[in-house]
Amino acid sequence: MLYQQEMKELKTDVLIVGGGVGGCAAAAAVTSLGYHAILTEPTGWLGGQLTSQAVPPDEHPWIERCGCTTRYRRFRQAIRDRYRTHPNLLPASRNDPMLNPGLGTVSGLCHEPRVALEAIQQMLTPARASEKLNVMLGVVPTAVDRERRTVRTVAFVDQRSGEPMVVHAKYVLDASELGDLLPLGKVPYVTGAESRRDTNEPHAPDGTPQPDNVQALTWCFPLAFDPTPGADHRIGKPDRYDHWRDHVPAMSPPWTGPWLRWDAVHPITLRLRRFELFGREDSTDFGSLWHYRRIRAASHYAADARPHEVTLVNWPQNDYVEGNIIDKPANMVEQYLTKARGMSLALVYWLQNDAPRPDGGIGYPGLYLCPDVVGTGDGLAQAPYIRESRRIKAVYTITENDVGVAARGNRPAECYPDSVGIGYYRIDLHPSTGGNNYIDVASRPFQIPLGALLPQDTDNLLAACKNIGTTHITNGCYRLHPVEWNIGETAGLLAAYCLAKGVSPHAVRERPSLLRDFQSMLVAGGIELAWPADIIELGNTFT
Numbered sequence: 285m286l287y288q289q290e291m292k293e294l295k296t297d298v299l300i301v302g303g304g305v306g307g308c309a310a311a312a313a314v315t316s317l318g319y320h321a322i323l324t325e326p327t328g329w330l331g332g333q334l335t336s337q338a339v340p341p342d343e344h345p346w347i348e349r350c351g352c353t354t355r356y357r358r359f360r361q362a363i364r365d366r367y368r369t370h371p372n373l374l375p376a377s378r379n380d381p382m383l384n385p386g387l388g389t390v391s392g393l394c395h396e397p398r399v400a401l402e403a404i405q406q407m408l409t410p411a412r413a414s415e416k417l418n419v420m421l422g423v424v425p426t427a428v429d430r431e432r433r434t435v436r437t438v439a440f441v442d443q444r445s446g447e448p449m450v451v452h453a454k455y456v457l458d459a460s461e462l463g464d465l466l467p468l469g470k471v472p473y474v475t476g477a478e479s480r481r482d483t484n485e486p487h488a489p490d491g492t493p494q495p496d497n498v499q500a501l502t503w504c505f506p507l508a509f510d511p512t513p514g515a516d517h518r519i520g521k522p523d524r525y526d527h528w529r530d531h532v533p534a535m536s537p538p539w540t541g542p543w544l545r546w547d548a549v550h551p552i553t554l555r556l557r558r559f560e561l562f563g564r565e566d567s568t569d570f571g572s573l574w575h576y577r578r579i580r581a582a583s584h585y586a587a588d589a590r591p592h593e594v595t596l597v598n599w600p601q602n603d604y605v606e607g608n609i610i611d612k613p614a615n616m617v618e619q620y621l622t623k624a625r626g627m628s629l630a631l632v633y634w635l636q637n638d639a640p641r642p643d644g645g646i647g648y649p650g651l652y653l654c655p656d657v658v659g660t661g662d663g664l665a666q667a668p669y670i671r672e673s674r675r676i677k678a679v680y681t682i683t684e685n686d687v688g689v690a691a692r693g694n695r696p697a698e699c700y701p702d703s704v705g706i707g708y709y710r711i712d713l714h715p716s717t718g719g720n721n722y723i724d725v726a727s728r729p730f731q732i733p734l735g736a737l738l739p740q741d742t743d744n745l746l747a748a749c750k751n752i753g754t755t756h757i758t759n760g761c762y763r764l765h766p767v768e769w770n771i772g773e774t775a776g777l778l779a780a781y782c783l784a785k786g787v788s789p790h791a792v793r794e795r796p797s798l799l800r801d802f803q804s805m806l807v808a809g810g811i812e813l814a815w816p817a818d819i820i821e822l823g824n825t826f827t
Contacts, residue, residue, distance in 0.1 A: 304332020306772025354810025678753020
């Protein structure tokens with residue numbers, strides 16, 4: 285006899301779908317104002333880019349002074365404090381207020397994924413202990429019940445047990461890595477590259493839109509080095525290794541050679557340049573791949589207790605451009621993700637066995653994967669690093685004309701009256717599934733407009749990460765860690781504000797008195813709405 289499985293039903297003030305950077309910030313914000321939230325996440329770890337995807341934060345050069353929310357700053361401090369408790373840390377490192385655990389050059393805070401996970405869990409512990417926050421791991425959304433402009437419920441399934449569940453919520457925040465709720469709820473959205481004809485952006489492609497043309501995803505992994513003479517940690521030869529070793533991607537401008545080599549194009553100049561694995565310790569150029577995203581630096585520790593160094597491999601050699609996983613059948617998505625994992629394992633094998641060394645030798649057998657660092661069996665991250673999501677058709681869409689140097693000339697970025705935060709990063713687009721090479725061009729220090737978080741046709745659903753109203757081009761500077769955190773935190777505070785005032789998010793933007801009141805709340809809560817004048821002036825010199 286067949287029995288129908290009973291559907292678990294839950295109710296909450298705010299449902300946050302996706303436990304990445306934006307989702308965690310949103311959960312902390314909602315619950316800090318006394319409201320209840322449910323936070324769902326398909327992987328086993330909260331933190332997204334910072335943890336399950338294993339990418340240390342990409343940040344702007346003023347991050348220690350300004351340009352992030354107070355809550356994000358506390359999160360960064362919690363990571364440093366966690367490292368300071370290590371018994372073998374040198375006193376000089378322990379007492380350094382700007383402690384950079386990995387001494388990576390990409391950021392002033394290169395750290396291990398597990399430490400970021402601990403900091404996030406610490407941040408959310410009070411809300412979970414008071415039962416204001418219910419965190420549900422390993423669940424994925426399967427359906428959205430929407431009535432006109434209102435999302436009523438979201439259905440989920442537990443990936444381990446197969447148990448179904450439905451959540452009733454007054455507000456729903458989509459903080460998923462790919463904007464999963466948008467197709468389920470028939471919320472209008474955009475994917476891939478808009479055409480220059482539609483956006484008038486200098487770096488948008490000519491002709492028609494290219495919805496399948498998205499930035500590469502990358503299956504990152506931490507890689508350690510054992511300096512012991514004769515150390516040999518080589519893995520078995522992966523399937524299709526020969527394919528990846530010899531593969532030359534079809535790209536414009538041309539890539540000019542196979543992925544697996546030390547030569548690659550510079551993302552800004554597109555000229556060929558030579559990488560190396562190990563290089564000068566003080567190098568600020570990521571020609572030295574080891575130091576660029578190093579997340580564990582041996583020099584921080586006492587000489588008789590130094591751990592092996594670890595770097596995070598998110599390199600040109602494991603950017604996967606052979607398929608777009610958005611809006612594709614499940615079997616095709618699985619096929620692409622399997623290939624992306626295989627590509628990363630091929631890179632490990634190449635480094636251990638075939639990579640030319642400066643001394644004339646071949647391979648670095650002392651390199652090894654670190655399953656304990658990422659919580660997986662094979663040492664690859666739990667999830668791929670997703671750079672580009674579905675994007676809502678928003679009340680306001682940020683284009684290159686708002687923030688890009690090529691479009692604005694000597695003017696600063698657009699000043700938004702509905703600013704809900706600030707950020708900065710170059711417009712950094714990795715090679716894409718449509719065959720585009722890097723697009724890496726200058727931008728100005730920018731603001732985050734409230735209108736970019738609001739879908740045009742839905743009242744109680746908010747974008748809470750990189751699925752906001754950007755274009756393919758501006759996604760390249762709004763997708764990084766501090767900006768996604770600010771977006772998620774603002775979305776959480778907006779949902780709480782609307783619950784308290786009995787108004788809609790669109791009304792907050794449209795009514796000046798409500799907007800001023802909400803922005804005052806943001807400022808009081810530690811969210812910066814405008815850049816200092818000296819940084820705006822400095823930003824105007826970027827080319």
